[in-house]
Amino acid sequence: MNTIKKYMVRCDQDTYDFLKPELARIAGQEPRTSEVKGLGGAIEAWIIAGTVGANAAAALLKLITEAINLRKAIKSVRIDDKEISDPTEEDIEKLRREITS
């Protein structure tokens, strides 16, 4: 059964520009996006969120790994109730095994 999974990525602008179109392609729909803008004017983070089928979740995590290898700044990745802060390639692989098991 292809259950739907929610995802949310917090990152910087450069990573946001890199991930957003790819995530739209993987999920088959435009993701929700949000700026986290503080009182001093700085944008603390960009948020990309949406839903993907369970089969597409693995492709999503592969994209995240690719971003990590390109030294993109990803603050956190969440799939449903599982979240990793400052993820490494190993963390993402562990998460992939957990959500596909």
Add this chain to the structure above:
Amino acid sequence: MNDFDLWMVQSLLQSKGSSGAIYEQGKDMNILLQLLLAVGHQFSSGSTENAQNTNATNATIYMIDDGAPEFFVLTGFSEPVVWYSKSYIAKYLTYRNLIMTEEGIGTIGTANLFETVGSFYLSTGNASFAQTCLIQALIEMPTYTSDIDLYNLLTESAHRSYFHGQSSQECDSGMVALYFGLAHEIGHLCDKDSTSGSQTHPKSVDDNDILNALLKAGKEYFNASLLPHGYEPWAAKLEKEAGNVSSMLSLANLRSEIKADWAGFQILHRFMESAYNFRGITYNKKVLVSEIVIGVFVIELIQLCQHIAKVNNVRFSNLSDAEREARLSSLYAPLSMVDDNPLRASLATNDILIDFAISHWARIQFLKPTLSTVVLLHLFPETYKVQDDMVITTVESSELDRRMEIANVNVEGYFQFYFSACMNLLYRLEDVLCFVSHMVTNSPLPLSVLNSAGESNFDSAIYGNFVTHINRLESAGEAGRTRMREIAERLEEYAAAFRRRGLENSWMIEAGRRLVR
């Protein structure tokens, strides 16, 4: 708010180690917040209806109980979400009181800065840096008050004054502490909605205006610092960074803040008028203006602490050579001149302080005319009158000029009065930046008195200092034991924040054992 938005906010709460709930009128003790939202709605829609009878703005307010002192707005949701942090309000009040106190900033200022930076490290998930900063805060902090207690005390005091129809400086400053940040965020939402009937900033705020204000503020800063030669390289840096939204010198970001400062002040001013007029009383507008002068500084100071934690979030040993060199470069100390990583890191972080001081000074210049007008209305309330839906002056232009000059002098006086206290806080922040430089390089402290055990890395040296501090308190009789209990209580609050964030805190557990043995 739809289910998916709710999931996003709940996820954000968890990932920041916070807890909170949507603000609901009647269920939250902060009743005046509803009035502020109504005034914000009225302002953003350009409506002339009575704010007491207007529906609240469409933003959803999340009341955040703990976590870092963050106050932000999330756009892109079905309706904007404002993150209203009680620890932010408490920290704001603490800094505001420190600036106002005649006793000076003292170690309590340093301790609070360490706590603020530490809580931002915790929010980003950097357990190691968070522990080191918070342990240092425990060493420096003379007394403790829980953030939530401060928020509740402030809310009670503001509401008591409102319901009893009494105005006092304490109440007015409480209103500013509770609502200026929120009014500023609503100001951002007004700016985004260009189709609304909301009013716009009376001064021109195009790129050239902001650039000129920055250059002028930069010149004044370097002349006042007796380092006039520093201006040219800084001006060249400004030219490079003015278009970079990640920079503190970004013109686009500054314009957005300048507009939100103005709209936020308008909303807060109207809110105060509504709150007090409803009770048939007047209040001192000069107090409101002086509180705003401090408020803009404190808001930026807390944001600066967040920025410091953000840009100093990785140990240098984990960076590539290129990243390290980029991170260590300072505008005023070429790499070839310094062969000492902690010193270079310290110089590089000090560049942040210079940008902060200059951009703050430039930003506030755009609010000054509005503040002067409010002071004018306080000193000479009969200067204007409304006739046929038009505001007209009741005095000759020469008299108007004279009155405006007096108001300007008053406003400048507030800036001068608080300038040295604000600068003292920034000097304390310089100490914190030096600490952060050692933390990212993990270099031991240079003075043996601060590293008596001769630890080979910075984190261990700071923990060693904490143990020494506890040992001294243990041998200081009843006063020492009382202090230890206070530290243990605060330490437990920190440890709970680590648990909520799901982060390891071995030092804190060990420190807790030492305190209760």
